Amino acid sequence: MTDLNHLEHDLITQVEAAGDEAALETVRVAALGKKGSVSELLKTLGAMSPEERKERGPLINGLRDKVQTAIATKKETLAEAALDVRLAAERVDVTLPVQEGPETRGRIHPISQVIEELTAIFADMGFSVAEGPDIETDYLNFTALNFPEGHPAREMHDTFFLAPDEKGERKVLRTHTSPVQVRTMMSQKPPIRVICPGRTYRHDSDQTHTPMFHQVEGLVIDTEANIAHMKWILEEFCKAFFEVEQVKMRFRPSFFPFTEPSAEVDIQCSRKGGEIRFGEGEDWLEILGCGMVHPNVLRNCGLDPDQYQGFAWGMGIDRIAMLKYGMPDLRPFFEADVRWLNHYGFRPLDIPSLVSGLTS
Ligand code: 2U9
Numbered sequence: 584m585t586d587l588n589h590l591e592h593d594l595i596t597q598v599e600a601a602g603d604e605a606a607l608e609t610v611r612v613a614a615l616g617k618k619g620s621v622s623e624l625l626k627t628l629g630a631m632s633p634e635e636r637k638e639r640g641p642l643i644n645g646l647r648d649k650v651q652t653a654i655a656t657k658k659e660t661l662a663e664a665a666l667d668v669r670l671a672a673e674r675v676d677v678t679l680p681v682q683e684g685p686e687t688r689g690r691i692h693p694i695s696q697v698i699e700e701l702t703a704i705f706a707d708m709g710f711s712v713a714e715g716p717d718i719e720t721d722y723l724n725f726t727a728l729n730f731p732e733g734h735p736a737r738e739m740h741d742t743f744f745l746a747p748d749e750k751g752e753r754k755v756l757r758t759h760t761s762p763v764q765v766r767t768m769m770s771q772k773p774p775i776r777v778i779c780p781g782r783t784y785r786h787d788s789d790q791t792h793t794p795m796f797h798q799v800e801g802l803v804i805d806t807e808a809n810i811a812h813m814k815w816i817l818e819e820f821c822k823a824f825f826e827v828e829q830v831k832m833r834f835r836p837s838f839f840p841f842t843e844p845s846a847e848v849d850i851q852c853s854r855k856g857g858e859i860r861f862g863e864g865e866d867w868l869e870i871l872g873c874g875m876v877h878p879n880v881l882r883n884c885g886l887d888p889d890q891y892q893g894f895a896w897g898m899g900i901d902r903i904a905m906l907k908y909g910m911p912d913l914r915p916f917f918e919a920d921v922r923w924l925n926h927y928g929f930r931p932l933d934i935p936s937l938v939s940g941l942t943s
Pocket of ligand 1: 761762764765797798800801839841842871872874876880895896897899900
């Protein structure tokens with residue numbers, strides 16, 4: 584066996600023995616690199632006589648080609664083997680339940696879910712969402728809404744007041760989202776169709792009240808919006824939200840400084856075994872308050888009551904979430920107990936929509 588055969592055999596053995604791409608690269612450099620054994624041989628061709636080159640040239644070039652081919656083949660084999668290993672490691676048994684990754688382990692809080700549902704329902708009726716600051720001025724939270732001086736709602740025991748600002752203006756943690764509607768009426772001309780969801784604060788903490796809670800209010804202002812429109816919109820809302828074909832509503836006369844006439848609204852329900860079902864039964868549950876916007880409020884917002892009119896309503900989001908999803912107690916809503924959130928929370932990707940159903 585000539586020296587060339589020896590070298591060929593050695594190199595091919597080393598190529599086949601290479602366990603991974605790095606080892607193969609080492610063999611390649613040792614053979615074909617600048618100082619490689621085959622490269623050194625090739626360099627000797629230059630110094631040979633024409634006869635010798637004629638005899639050795641093809642042998643040495645042949646050796647180079649064989650080694651290159653062996654390395655290329657081995658590289659492929661190693662790449663395939665590496666891929667098989669990765670595929671085996673990444674084999675996904677699609678029959679296995681989805682591993683709850685962080686993005687699906689979390690849960691959407693019922694309050695956020697209900698705000699999504701409300702937004703979808705009212706968007707479908709042409710309403711946009713308006714938002715505003717939690718810290719409001721005394722004027723926008725009370726005065727503009729026709730709360731006379733000395734109105735009990737203005738009392739400390741009922742409201743969180745902040746120290747007056749540099750202009751001596753008393754700031755308050757808003758007691759309702761109505762100031763957002765006032766801001767909307769002051770900043771845009773009718774027609775107006777907005778819902779205003781958000782956090783609200785009252786000096787109140789017991790079994791069914793927490794100092795911070797959530798409200799959504801709605802407002803429609805144009806030239807002829809009337810109570811019939813209001814009843815239709817509120818009935819459509821209740822049917823869509825409680826996902827029932829039909830539901831009886833009861834409007835009871837009431838009083839709010841910012842609406843005249845005012846009503847509290849009950850919806851029909853049945854209570855069987857602690858469970859409440861809507862749209863059937865002989866029982867009633869108060870769900871919201873509403874009324875025609877008081878002319879004083881329209882004037883305070885720069886609107887002429889002889890030209891414009893409208894209606895508004897308000898409801899507690901925590902309350903309707905408890906009614907729809909059957910939570911017995913309000914306080915766990917804000918205690919960040921993961922067990923409660925896992926039980927009452929919603930999967931992140933279950934975005935409520937009227938098409939796919941609010942609660943899939
Ligand atoms: C403007 C004019 C009128 C909003 C309204 C109610 C009736 C109402 C309560 C429901 C449950 C508050 O969370 S709750 O305790 N709200 O009953 N809210 S009418 O009326 C407005 C709002 C803004 C400019």
